[in-house]
Amino acid sequence: MQVTETLNEGLKRGYNIVVTAAELDDKVNEKLTEAQPEVEMKGFRKGKVPMALLKKQFGQRLLGEAMQETIDGAMNKHFEDSGERPALQPEVKMTNEDWKEGDDVEVAMSYEALPAIPEVDLKSVELEKLVVKADDAAVEEALNNLAETAQNFKARRKGSKAKDGDQVVFDFVGKVDGEEFEGGSAEDYPLVLGSNSFIPGFEEQLVGAKAEEEKDVNVTFPEEYGAEHLAGKDAVFTCTIKEVKEPVAAELDDELAKKFGAEDLAALKSQIAERLEAEYAGASRAVMKRALLDALDEKVSFDLPPSLVDAEAKQIAHQLWHEENPDVEGHDHPEIEPTDEHNKLAERRVRLGLLLAELGQKAEVEVSDSEMTQAIMTQARQYPGQERQFFEFVQQNAQMQQQLRAPIFEDKVVDYVFELAQVADKEVNKDDLQKAVEALEEE
Structure with missing residues (x-):
């Protein structure tokens, strides 16, 4: 095998690698000798197939493997001997494209080498740690933020209109085509307006509602609604408002702490x-x-x-x-x-x-x-x-x-x-x- 340098410019490297036909033949023979003890063929006992017959039967198939392994071996030896490391996978191209069995194999390899990294005196580096x-x-601010997430609700004064973010406690009865349907009714249900926990368009219609007021909410079930018999259907919910409550932050006390596992x-x-x-x-x-x-x-x-x-x-x-x-x-x-x-x-x-x-x-x-x-x-x-x-x-x-x-x-x-x-x-x-x-x- 012959390796000749063709380019050495900055970090760019180029080499021609020539693998002789004799080397390839030796590699094929080595593979056949290694496999011979396990080969069975009609007319011969296991491990007794003549080498010439094995070569005729499997030599062509093993030639490609031998070629690849030899070239890979040449590349690995080059990097081991030179100490260089390629920045990316080397580009390898066979240059004698008219190659036929019995010819030498000529390959061009090119790559960019990783540079030598200079020593750095790390002890001379000065840094500032904030x-x-x-x-x-800061603790009180974070505590107040927690209290808001654990908010409670208290009743608004009588006659107040519900706002987005308020909790409305109400009874409701839902009907489709004038008929009540299963799961469409509830009593004393607490709903936070704006939470998007009900059908789209439902909560918005309760904004402005007052306690002791009755209100019809008209909605359409989504086409992809889980209950097939309701999907895409128009519905009317008769809602009886019982209470309108405004959100208030939780008290900063031991009870709040327990809610957060303290x-x-x-x-x-x-x-x-x-x-x-x-x-x-x-x-x-x-x-x-x-x-x-x-x-x-x-x-x-x-x-x-x-x-x-x-x-x-x-x-x-x-x-x-x-x-x-x-x-x-x-x-x-x-x-x-x-x-x-x-x-x-x-x-x-x-x-x-x-x-x-x-x-x-x-x-x-x-x-x-x-x-x-x-x-x-x-x-x-x-x-x-x-x-x-x-x-x-x-x-x-x-x-x-x-x-x-x-x-x-x-x-x-x-x-x-x-x-x-x-x-x-x-x-x-x-x-x-x-x-x-x-x-x-x-x-």
């Missing part, structure tokens, strides 16, 4: 404070991560594989185009050409991606099976009722597994760098933290 404490005001109000406040500080810590980490990436981007400079930058720029342009055109769900639109801004962002992402991958590899950072399982389960929850199918899909799809693994790996590498960098705590209030987060979204 620290926010959950003060009493022992008492003090315990609920403690839980709220812990949750708020966890949210602040998550936001702070996002701000510090951006600062770290900015710092690393300034510290390193190396050649980038054009194919990776081009692919990343096209992906960025495509994603941003869809964000600006949310009505277009498919991908049958004209090709989106990346701008200079897209290319610049792509260069940053590729540079930092390669750097973090190198740092993670040297630090032996790995994504555990349990971390992958947790990530898959989190994603699967977005497909209620189809979690099992999603889980099986990911197990069979290497690309999807990589999409889930990549952000976990990146975050673990970032945490590793945080431990080595010089990190100074800076206490700020939640408004300052919010501004820092909003600044990230604007960039």
Whole structure:
């Protein structure tokens, strides 16, 4: 076998690989010798079929396998000897297209090599960690928001008209074609107007109703209604309004705390404070991560594989185009050409991606099976009722597994760098933290 370099320009590489006919013949013979003990053929005992007959019968079929394995072996040996890693799958093309059995095989291989990543003194990286404490005001604000979600209702003064958001307590009798139907009647039913818990068009007709008033509500059951005998039918509900109640926030007391699983109000406040500080810590980490990436981007400079930058720029342009055109769900639109801004962002992402991958590899950072399982389960929850199918899909799809693994790996590498960098705590209030987060979204 002969390997000749044809291109070495920047990160671009090109090689000609020649596999001789004799090498291929040896490979075929090796495969036949390996299989011979198990081969059975009419007129011969198992394992006693002559090699010449085996070659005549199976040689043509094994030649393709031998060719592929030999070329793959040559490529693997090249990468092992050179220490290079291709940025993307190498392009391999047979150059003697008029090849026939008995000829040498000539192959052209080309690829872009991953660059050498320079060493970075991570201990010289200086970062600022924004620290926010959950003060009493923030806890009270969150507590009041909880109280609103656990709202109660109190009677409005007599004669008040029901508003959207009010609770109406009423009796009703439903009829289709003048006949009452099963399940169409109830007494003392509490309905929150605007909750959309009744047939479309029902609740709107009770806005403005008053206690002790009788009102007919005319609706049409949806065509896809669960009960076939009612689907698409017009109905009249005679409603007798008994009470009109306005929403009021729940009292801030131990009873409210118990509704949210806490022992008492003090315990609920403690839980709220812990949750708020966890949210602040998550936001702070996002701000510090951006600062770290900015710092690393300034510290390193190396050649980038054009194919990776081009692919990343096209992906960025495509994603941003869809964000600006949310009505277009498919991908049958004209090709989106990346701008200079897209290319610049792509260069940053590729540079930092390669750097973090190198740092993670040297630090032996790995994504555990349990971390992958947790990530898959989190994603699967977005497909209620189809979690099992999603889980099986990911197990069979290497690309999807990589999409889930990549952000976990990146975050673990970032945490590793945080431990080595010089990190100074800076206490700020939640408004300052919010501004820092909003600044990230604007960039």
